[in-house]
Amino acid sequence: MKKEYWNKPTMGLWERLYIFEVIRGLCITGGVFFGNMWKWITFRKGALTAYYPEEIRSDYSPNNRGRHILTQRPNGEVQCVSCNMCATVCPAYCIEIQSTANFEDPFHPKAPDRFEIDYSRCIFCGFCVEACPEDAIRMSKDVPNLPGFDRTKMWAPQDLLMNWQPQRNPAKVYPSAQTSTQEVHP
Amino acid sequence: MIEITIDNKTVEANEGETVLQAALRNGIEIPHFCYHPCLSIAGNCRVCLVKVDGRPKLMPACNQTVAPNMVVETEAPEVQSARAAVMQFIMLNHPGDCGICDKAGECRVQEYQFKYGMAEPISIEPKHHKKKFNYLSERIVLDNERCILCSRCVRFTREVSKSAQLGIVERGSHSYVARLDAQPFDDPYSDNVLGICPTGALLSREFMYKSRVWYLEPVRSVCTRCARGCSVNVWRRKKHWYVRSLGEEKNITAYRISPLENPEINGRWICNTGFDLHKFMARPRAMAPMMAGNTVTVDEASAEANRLLAGATNPAIILSAHASNEELQAFKEKLSPRVQVYTREDYCPAEGEVVEDDLLIRADKNPNSYSVHAMFGQKAFSAAAGHDVVIVWGDQVDYTSLGNAKIIHLTSYAPEQETRADVLLPISTTFERSGTFCNFEGKTNRFEQVFDKPKLVQHASDLFGRL
Incomplete structure (x- = not known):
């Protein structure tokens, strides 16, 4: 028997007449649309659509990778040592760090001067959190909420990252500069 | 020639050579900290231990002279365990703060620890702390904790720069590197120790x-600070690490200078002035063409320069010893038959600078005087010759010495005094073009373009075609 390589026609005459089936479909979508609209007019929540950015979902999973947090040491200074591991591992190249030196504190001589994340490029992969050896960067479940018309204005500066949801419980604790032990001869 | 066997491979070694030298020359890697090809053999780091057949103990490859029919094994199990033990010992008090160490990424201790070291320390004692940030000088900071006491820097000051300023003081785990008479480490070649330090103990304060x-990559260039013309690496930011928010100027900044090995000219060393080459290049630039103090477009300035030259009865040019051989050639073809040629030294030794020594530094502070003199002779400009238009090529020009002639000034840097040049045409610096210089011995050395030139700046070689 000769093998057939084409599909059998699945539509009957009624479907192929086209216009009646289209009207039937419009009735379904229109019914849902007007139903939702009626609920909206009478101040009830209609469809599941969220009106972003005016309306933000409250039910993000606690594991959601959202906006970054820079943790602080107990004295309020930034925990980050500016090692650039996050900036290096970042697949979107969206972290930029400028460092300063403070040789008075031998346990924390290097710290970021400017730590900036470009939210127009961030892909929320969480690699920066994984790469960080200091527990200095975390991700909260909240979304960045930075909609705008200019991507050059979507940089989150260090101040914002540290203080929008301050966290002062880093897992890695440093001795303070005063308790530092310089060379001690036995 | 002596034939020896390293790792079942027969290699040819020279008479009197060490096993390490023979292995490195033949592409066999033996780890080493304290061995440096330009310094004497110290044999104190012990990480180059290899197994030599017929010897009861492992031998340091750096201090083991080759002998006929020697059989050396570099990857035997006992060698590997000895290496791991040596790394364990070297890392005993090493802080391991690679995250905040500028050397990380080009550090031998880091590299060998990953390759040959043990995964976890077996010591139960706390690490011995030493003073972390010692200012050896205005230029260098010493971190005693990171130092592995290989004595490379000490041997450098004793054998190469001959100042003998550094030494190792105290005993045992308290030992540290210091200048012996408690003065700043002000050797004119001091920054070379940053490069030879196998770990992050000696770091540049400026960088x-x-x-x-x-994030950086080296580009081959030539130091323009004296007639030696040492080969250097200029470190610029890699393209895919360009920053956007922190300022575009970081992308077109030379971050640091390091020596580039060139056995014919500078060996492996350059002087501190060479390490400051990027600061010398970062002076305020002449960015736009000017006519009598007013900014004009490139076309207007070239047209005015052309008009001046065409109307001149007795034009002259003062050549720059910072011009590359290619630019001098372009000048010779396009312009030299029409003008009287004079030469000039752009830069003279600054006050307090080492003028000349017998290692590298030369008294002539310009990179290409040799070619200028070879092609055009040596003739100083005199205002008495009655030139009505003078083209001055180069920086540091004293306009008063030029008499009343009309001045066309080709310069890379903004003139220090108020310019009274009739036409000022900005030209590119050494970092913005590629070419060659001839040093004082006539050896040609090539430099490559590091950055793009600014928009309104022209290459001098293009300019001569237009004039």
């Missing part, structure tokens, strides 16, 4: 925390 080294 400190400016950038991680893996």
